[in-house]
Amino acid sequence: MGRFIPLSIPNFEGNERKYVDDAIDQGWVSTGGAYITKLEEEMAKFLHTDNVSACQSGTSALHLSLVESGVKPGDIVLVPPLTFIAAVNPVKYQFAQPIFIDCDDSFCLDPVKLREFCENECDFADGKLTYKANGCQVKAIVVVHVFGNMADMEAIMDIAHKYGLKVVEDSTEALGTHYTSGKFAGKYAGTIGDFGAYSFNGNKIITTGGGGAVTSNKSETVDHIRFLSTQAKTDPHYYIHDEVGYNYRMTNLQAALGVAQMEELPEFIRRKQVNYDKYAKLFENYELAKLIPFREGTSSNKWFYSLEINRERITVEMREIITKLQDKGIQTRAIWGLINEQKPYLNEITYKLEKAPYYAERILNIPSSTQITDEEIEYVASEIKKLFEELDNGKK
Numbered sequence: 001m002g003r004f005i006p007l008s009i010p011n012f013e014g015n016e017r018k019y020v021d022d023a024i025d026q027g028w029v030s031t032g033g034a035y036i037t038k039l040e041e042e043m044a045k046f047l048h049t050d051n052v053s054a055c056q057s058g059t060s061a062l063h064l065s066l067v068e069s070g071v072k073p074g075d076i077v078l079v080p081p082l083t084f085i086a087a088v089n090p091v092k093y094q095f096a097q098p099i100f101i102d103c104d105d106s107f108c109l110d111p112v113k114l115r116e117f118c119e120n121e122c123d124f125a126d127g128k129l130t131y132k133a134n135g136c137q138v139k140a141i142v143v144v145h146v147f148g149n150m151a152d153m154e155a156i157m158d159i160a161h162k163y164g165l166k167v168v169e170d171s172t173e174a175l176g177t178h179y180t181s182g183k184f185a186g187k188y189a190g191t192i193g194d195f196g197a198y199s200f201n202g203n204k205i206i207t208t209g210g211g212g213a214v215t216s217n218k219s220e221t222v223d224h225i226r227f228l229s230t231q232a233k234t235d236p237h238y239y240i241h242d243e244v245g246y247n248y249r250m251t252n253l254q255a256a257l258g259v260a261q262m263e264e265l266p267e268f269i270r271r272k273q274v275n276y277d278k279y280a281k282l283f284e285n286y287e288l289a290k291l292i293p294f295r296e297g298t299s300s301n302k303w304f305y306s307l308e309i310n311r312e313r314i315t316v317e318m319r320e321i322i323t324k325l326q327d328k329g330i331q332t333r334a335i336w337g338l339i340n341e342q343k344p345y346l347n348e349i350t351y352k353l354e355k356a357p358y359y360a361e362r363i364l365n366i367p368s369s370t371q372i373t374d375e376e377i378e379y380v381a382s383e384i385k386k387l388f389e390e391l392d393n394g395k396k
Contacts, residue, residue: 003329005380008203008304011370014264019256031230033252035259042262043198043213046176047188051222052215054250054258055229058172058199061214063090064225064248065195066140068216069166071096075139076131078117078165080109081338082356083144087170088339097136100340100350106295107146107306107335107359111155114141117351118163129163133349140166145174145189147365148205148272148303149294153192154183160193167193172212175205176269176301190215200254205268205303205370206261208254271370272302275377279305279366282381288313288388292363306335307364307384313394321364321387328383335363 023035036054043052055061071077073095079088081100091098101117104110122129122138129138141160143151153169160167171177171190175198178188190196196215200208216222227233232245250258276291283291289307294300309321318334325332338360340350367380 003379005330005367005372005376006369007331007333007365007367009369009371010202010207011264011268012260015260016257019260020253023252023256028252030251031249033255035252035255036250039208039250039255039258039262040213042259044215046262046265047191047196047215048186049188049191049196049215051219052213053222053226053229054211054213054255055225056212056248056250057210058170058197058201058212059086059090060229060246060248061172061197061199061212062087062142062168062170063093064214064228064246065168065197065216066090066094066096067228068221068225069140069168069194071139071166074136076136077139078109078114078141079339080142080144080146080356081340081350081353082107082336082359083146083170083339084172084336085339085342087142087144087172088345091142092344096139098339098345098348099131099138100345100348100353100356102351102353103146103356103359104152105355106149106151107292107363108149108151109141109143109156110355111152111159113352114156115159118159121351122163124163127164129165138163138165140168142168142170143193144170144172145177147306148174148177148189148301149292150174150177150179150189150298150300152295153179153187157192166195169193169196171196172199172201173204173303174301176265178299179297180299181297191217193217195221200258200261205272205301206258206265208250208258208261211250211254211258213250268370269301272368273300275368275370275372276302276305278374278377279381282378283307286385288392289364289384303368305366305368307366308359309362309364309388311362313392314388315393316391318361318364321391324387325383328387330380330383331367333365335360335365
C-alpha cells in the first residue's frame with residue numbers, strides 16, 4: 001500500500017523523549033516521582049480546578065469516581081448506550097445496575113429522556129430516588145462527552161440536583177472542551193459534575209501510552225481518590241491499610257510523557273479545530289453524508305470527526321465501507337456497537353432507545369490525527385465521495 005492515513009495516532013513533537021529519559025536517569029519509573037505531581041498540577045491549572053489525581057487509565061478514573069460516589073451493590077447508575085463500553089463496565093465492578101438512557105443528536109445523554117425517566121419511572125422521597133420496578137436506589141449518572149462534544153450539562157445538572165444524584169463526567173475524549181456561554185461559561189468538561197475522568201490512551205488528544213486522571217468538585221475527595229489508588233496505605237512504615245485500595249496509580253514514566261504532552265495540548269486542540277473546519281467545507285451540502293457538528297455555545301477539542309451516512313441511499317454494511325476505504329489507504333471506523341446489545345448487558349434495562357440505534361447504523365469516524373496534512377484531508381474526502389457515489393442506490 002503506497003499510503004496510509006491513520007484514524008488517530010499520537011503526536012510526539014515536544015519534550016517527550018527528554019522528560020522520559022530524565023525520569024529513567026533519576027530512577028523514578030514506577031508509581032512515585034516528581035513527574036506525577038507535575039502532571040497533576042499542570043492539569044489542574046489547565047482545567048481551572050483545585051486538584052487532580054493521575055491514575056492508571058480512564059477506566060480506573062471512572063471506577064474510583066463511582067466508588068467515591070457511594071455506588072454499592074444493587075444500586076442503579078444511569079448510563080448512555082452509545083459510547084465505549086469502558087464507560088459502563090465500572091458500574092459492574094461495583095455490582096450495581098446500569099440503566100441505559102437514550103442519546104440526543106450530540107450522541108451524548110439526552111436530558112429530556114433522563115428527566116422523563118426520573119419523573120415517570122421513579123419515586124422520590126426522603127432525598128432518595130428509587131426505581132419503581134424493583135425498588136432499588138438510583139445513585140449516579142455517567143455522562144460521556146462523546147468525541148469531544150459537550151453534553152447538555154445545564155439540563156443534566158438541574159436533574160441531578162433535583163434528585164440528589166452524583167454526576168460522573170466521562171471526559172476521556174473531551175480534554176480541553178469547555179462552555180463559552182450560558183451558566184457554565186468557561187467551565188471545562190469534567191469540572192461541572194461531581195467527578196471528571198480523563199483518558200490518555202494512545203488515540204486521545206494527548207497520551208501517556210495508557211493512563212488517565214480524575215478530578216472532583218471537592219479537593220479533599222481527590223486526595224481520597226489518590227489514597228485509594230495507591231492501595232489505601234494509612235501507615236507507610238508498617239503497611240497499615242484501613243480501606244480496600246486499588247493499584248490504580250499512574251507511573252512516573254507515563255507522567256513524564258504526559259507533562260510534555262500537556263505543553264502541546266493547546267496546539268493540538270487548535271489543529272483539531274482547524275482540520276475539522278477543512279473537512280466541513282469539503283463535505284458542505286454533500287447529499288450522501290454530512291459532518292456532525294459540535295454543540296453551540298462550546299469550544300470543543302474536536303477530538304474525533306464523524307460522518308453521518310445517508311442510509312436512504314447508501315445501504316451496504318458499514319464493514320464493507322471500512323474495508324473499501326482501507327484498500328485506499330484510509331483508516332476509518334464505525335461508531336461503537338450499542339452497549340446494551342453486548343453480551344454482558346443483554347438483560348439490562350433500557351429506556352426509550354431511539355436515536356442511539358439510529359446513529360449506530362450511520363456514523364463513520366474519519367482520520368483526525370493532529371499531524372494530518374491538508375493534502376491528506378482532501379484525499380480522504382475525495383475518496384469517501386468517490387466510494388459513496390459508487391455505492392449510491394439512489395442514482396437515476
